[in-house]
Amino acid sequence: MSLPKKDLFDLPAGLIYLDGNSLGPLPKGVPEKVQAVVAEEWGAALIRGWNACGWMEQPARVGDRVARLIGAPKGSVVMGDTLSIKVFQALSAALAMRPDRKVILSDTGNFPTDLYMAEGLIRLKDAGYELRTVAPNEVSGAITGEVAAVLLTEVDYRTGRKHDMGAITRIAQDAGAVMIWDLAHSAGALEVDLAGSGCEFAVGCTYKYLNGGPGAPAFIYVRPDLTDQAEPALAGWLGHSAPFAFEPSYTPAPSIERMRVGTPPVLQMSALEEALRLWDDVDMAEIRAASLELSELFIREVEARCPELTLVSPREGALRGSQVSFAFEHGYAAMQALIERGVIGDFRAPNVMRFGFTPLYLDATDVMAAVDILARVLTDRLWDDPAYRKTNRVT
Amino acid sequence: MSLPKKDLFDLPAGLIYLDGNSLGPLPKGVPEKVQAVVAEEWGAALIRGWNACGWMEQPARVGDRVARLIGAPKGSVVMGDTLSIKVFQALSAALAMRPDRKVILSDTGNFPTDLYMAEGLIRLKDAGYELRTVAPNEVSGAITGEVAAVLLTEVDYRTGRKHDMGAITRIAQDAGAVMIWDLAHSAGALEVDLAGSGCEFAVGCTYKYLNGGPGAPAFIYVRPDLTDQAEPALAGWLGHSAPFAFEPSYTPAPSIERMRVGTPPVLQMSALEEALRLWDDVDMAEIRAASLELSELFIREVEARCPELTLVSPREGALRGSQVSFAFEHGYAAMQALIERGVIGDFRAPNVMRFGFTPLYLDATDVMAAVDILARVLTDRLWDDPAYRKTNRVT
Structure with a gap:
C-alpha cells in the first residue's frame, strides 16, 4: 500500500490529529460493524451469540491478528481486560518463575500504571519484594542477580525514547531475569520482533496506534515454550481448561487462553477486530x-x-x-x-x-x-x- | 409502570426468551446510543471525548445508577472490568482487613469463577490461606473465628436457591468475618438492600438482568465507612488519587474510584448506561x-x-x-x-x-x-x- 491512507478513516474535516499515540481515530467500517453486532448479534442471536457469532473464540482470534503486527506467532497472544490487568498477569507469572529473587526492575520513564500495578502486587504478596526504578539509560547496568523480572515500556510515553528491546532482553536473560515488555507505544507504531527478542512476556493496548476505540481490550503475549509454566494469578473461569464443565477447582487452559479472565467485552472486541482489518496489507x-x-x-x-x-x-x-x-x-x-x-x-x-x-x-x-x-x-x-x-x- | 414492558426491548418475533439470567436482550435506544458514541464521540471528539463527552466520569456515574437498584447509596459503587476481577478486588481488600485470619469461606453453589479467583489469590499470597467450601445450607454453621471473609453469591446460578443476605451477613460479622456478596443473579432480578445488610463488599455483573450487553462492565460496592480502608490490590492508574499527575508511586483515590483499574471500555459502558435508563421508573x-x-x-x-x-x-x-x-x-x-x-x-x-x-x-x-x-x-x-x-x- 502507499501511504497515507486517509480514506480508511473518518477524520473530522479541517483537523490535524497528532494524538493517535493516545487514542487512534475511527476507522471506516467500524460503525457499521458495531451496529451489526449490537442489532444482529446481541439483538437477534441473544445468548446463542457466544457460539453462533464466534464471541467465545474472539479474544484468541483477535489475538492472532495483533500477533502478526508485533512479530509473535499465532496462538501466543490473547486479548482482554485492560493493560494494567495484563501487566499484573505478566508480572505475577514472572515472579512465580523466579521464586528466589525479590527485585522487580523498571525505569522512571515507565508509564505510571505499570509501576502502580507492581506496587500493588508487592503489597499483596507481602513477601519482601522490592520495586527498583532507575533512569532509562541505567537499566542495563542495574540488571543484577537479584532481579526476578525486568518490566519496561519500549517507548517512553513522555519523551518517545525507545529502548533496545533485543539488547536489554539479552542482558536480562543472561542475568537470569524474566523480561516483560509493555508495547503500549509500539504496537502499530513500529516494527516489533517479539519472537526474535526472546522475551518471556509482552503486554500492550490497542486504542492508540491500533485504533481500537476508547477502552479497547488489551493484549498479553507469552513465549510459546513457557505457556504451561505461566501461572495465572487472575484465575478466571474463561482461562480454565474447561470453562463450561463448571468444575469446583481451577485448572488453567493448556494454551494462551489461560490468560483470559472473565467474560470478554464483545462490543469493544468487535470494534477492535474490525479496526485491525486495515492492517492486513500494511x-x-x-x-x-x-x-x-x-x-x-x-x-x-x-x-x-x-x-x-x-x-x-x-x-x-x-x-x-x-x-x-x-x-x-x-x-x-x-x-x-x-x-x-x-x-x-x-x-x-x-x-x-x-x-x-x-x-x-x-x-x-x-x-x-x-x-x-x-x-x-x-x-x-x-x-x-x-x-x-x-x-x-x-x- | 405496568408490567411487562415488552416495547422497551427489541426482541426477535416469535421467540420466548427465558435466558435473561444469562444475557439480557437488547433494550431499544441502545443501538442509537452506541452509534452516536462511535461516530460522534470517538469519531468527532477523538481524545477530547475523555472530558468533553464525560467518558472519564462514566464509571462512577453509571455506578450511581446501579447503586439505586441494589439499595446502595450514591458514591458507593463503581463500574469496570469483569465480575471475576471485581471478586479479586473485594476479596483481596477483605483479607487485608483481617490479617490474622486465614480462611475464605464459600459454598459449593457459588459460581466457579468466584472460587477460582479465590484460589488464584491464595496461590499468589502464598501465606497459608485456605478456601473452604461447604454446602449452601451449611454456610451459617461454618462461619467460625478462623474465617477472614465469607464470599457468597446470593442466588445460586444452577438452582436459583437464594441465601438470606441479612441473616448471613449478621452471622459473619458477629464472628468477625468480612462479608462479600456476589449479586450476579440479584441485580435487576430482585430487591437488594445492600446498605441495610451492612455487608462490607458486593460485586456483580450487568449483562444478565440489567441488559447491558455481552461483556458489559461489572460493578463493585464498598461500604462507605470502609472506603479508606479498602486496599486496592489491582492498583491501576485510574484508581490513583491524581491519575493525571503521573506520580511515580500509587496513592489510592479517597473515594470508591480507588476500585477503578485501567482505561474503561467506553463503548460497552455507554451501551450499559443507556440500558439502565429503562429502570428509572421501575x-x-x-x-x-x-x-x-x-x-x-x-x-x-x-x-x-x-x-x-x-x-x-x-x-x-x-x-x-x-x-x-x-x-x-x-x-x-x-x-x-x-x-x-x-x-x-x-x-x-x-x-x-x-x-x-x-x-x-x-x-x-x-x-x-x-x-x-x-x-x-x-x-x-x-x-x-x-x-x-x-x-x-x-x-
Whole structure:
C-alpha cells in the first residue's frame, strides 16, 4: 500500500490529529460493524451469540491478528481486560518463575500504571519484594542477580525514547531475569520482533496506534515454550481448561487462553477486530520509515521556527518511537491554543507537549500546516493575557 | 409502570426468551446510543471525548445508577472490568482487613469463577490461606473465628436457591468475618438492600438482568465507612488519587474510584448506561412480585404436564431468585430441541435445564406457551432417535 491512507478513516474535516499515540481515530467500517453486532448479534442471536457469532473464540482470534503486527506467532497472544490487568498477569507469572529473587526492575520513564500495578502486587504478596526504578539509560547496568523480572515500556510515553528491546532482553536473560515488555507505544507504531527478542512476556493496548476505540481490550503475549509454566494469578473461569464443565477447582487452559479472565467485552472486541482489518496489507517497515520522515520533518521545522521549544525526544530516529515531545514553559496553554485551532496533540505535566506521528492518516502537508499553526500560537502568546489565563484555567 | 414492558426491548418475533439470567436482550435506544458514541464521540471528539463527552466520569456515574437498584447509596459503587476481577478486588481488600485470619469461606453453589479467583489469590499470597467450601445450607454453621471473609453469591446460578443476605451477613460479622456478596443473579432480578445488610463488599455483573450487553462492565460496592480502608490490590492508574499527575508511586483515590483499574471500555459502558435508563421508573418490589408469579406458574404447569422433570429450585418463592431449574436425564437434548422451537433457556451440566423469568419482557402468556412447547418436546423425545443424537452431538 502507499501511504497515507486517509480514506480508511473518518477524520473530522479541517483537523490535524497528532494524538493517535493516545487514542487512534475511527476507522471506516467500524460503525457499521458495531451496529451489526449490537442489532444482529446481541439483538437477534441473544445468548446463542457466544457460539453462533464466534464471541467465545474472539479474544484468541483477535489475538492472532495483533500477533502478526508485533512479530509473535499465532496462538501466543490473547486479548482482554485492560493493560494494567495484563501487566499484573505478566508480572505475577514472572515472579512465580523466579521464586528466589525479590527485585522487580523498571525505569522512571515507565508509564505510571505499570509501576502502580507492581506496587500493588508487592503489597499483596507481602513477601519482601522490592520495586527498583532507575533512569532509562541505567537499566542495563542495574540488571543484577537479584532481579526476578525486568518490566519496561519500549517507548517512553513522555519523551518517545525507545529502548533496545533485543539488547536489554539479552542482558536480562543472561542475568537470569524474566523480561516483560509493555508495547503500549509500539504496537502499530513500529516494527516489533517479539519472537526474535526472546522475551518471556509482552503486554500492550490497542486504542492508540491500533485504533481500537476508547477502552479497547488489551493484549498479553507469552513465549510459546513457557505457556504451561505461566501461572495465572487472575484465575478466571474463561482461562480454565474447561470453562463450561463448571468444575469446583481451577485448572488453567493448556494454551494462551489461560490468560483470559472473565467474560470478554464483545462490543469493544468487535470494534477492535474490525479496526485491525486495515492492517492486513500494511508493511510495518513502511510505516516506520514514513513515521521517521514525518517526525524528522516536524523536529526540523519546529526547531527552525519555534525556538522557545526544547526537544525532549531523542534526536536520532532509531532511538525514538513514533512521537515527538518538546518542553515549553507555557506548554499547557500552548497546547490548549493549538487544539482550539484544530491541531490536536496533548500535554503531560510538568511541561511536555506531545505530538504523535501516524503515517496511516498523516502526511508532510499536515506536518507543515501543524507547524504553521504552532508558530502562530507562539507568536500570539495568548497566555500573557490575564483574562485568557483565567478563562482557560492556565496557572 | 405496568408490567411487562415488552416495547422497551427489541426482541426477535416469535421467540420466548427465558435466558435473561444469562444475557439480557437488547433494550431499544441502545443501538442509537452506541452509534452516536462511535461516530460522534470517538469519531468527532477523538481524545477530547475523555472530558468533553464525560467518558472519564462514566464509571462512577453509571455506578450511581446501579447503586439505586441494589439499595446502595450514591458514591458507593463503581463500574469496570469483569465480575471475576471485581471478586479479586473485594476479596483481596477483605483479607487485608483481617490479617490474622486465614480462611475464605464459600459454598459449593457459588459460581466457579468466584472460587477460582479465590484460589488464584491464595496461590499468589502464598501465606497459608485456605478456601473452604461447604454446602449452601451449611454456610451459617461454618462461619467460625478462623474465617477472614465469607464470599457468597446470593442466588445460586444452577438452582436459583437464594441465601438470606441479612441473616448471613449478621452471622459473619458477629464472628468477625468480612462479608462479600456476589449479586450476579440479584441485580435487576430482585430487591437488594445492600446498605441495610451492612455487608462490607458486593460485586456483580450487568449483562444478565440489567441488559447491558455481552461483556458489559461489572460493578463493585464498598461500604462507605470502609472506603479508606479498602486496599486496592489491582492498583491501576485510574484508581490513583491524581491519575493525571503521573506520580511515580500509587496513592489510592479517597473515594470508591480507588476500585477503578485501567482505561474503561467506553463503548460497552455507554451501551450499559443507556440500558439502565429503562429502570428509572421501575419498582423492584413490583418486578419481584411479577417474577415470583411467573415462576410459580411455570413450576405448577411443568409439574402438571411434564412429570419427567424434577424441580431443582426451592419450591418456596422467598428462597428462590428469578430463575427456575429442573433436572432431566435428557436435559441437554431437550434444551436443544426447545431452542430450535423458539424457547430459549439454557443447560448446566450434568442435567439441569434453567429458565429465567424477567417480568420486564415476559408475561403469563409467554410462560404458558413455553410450557406447551416443552411438553411437546418431551412427547416427541427426538433424542431417542440415534440419527438425531448424532447430528446434535447428544451423548
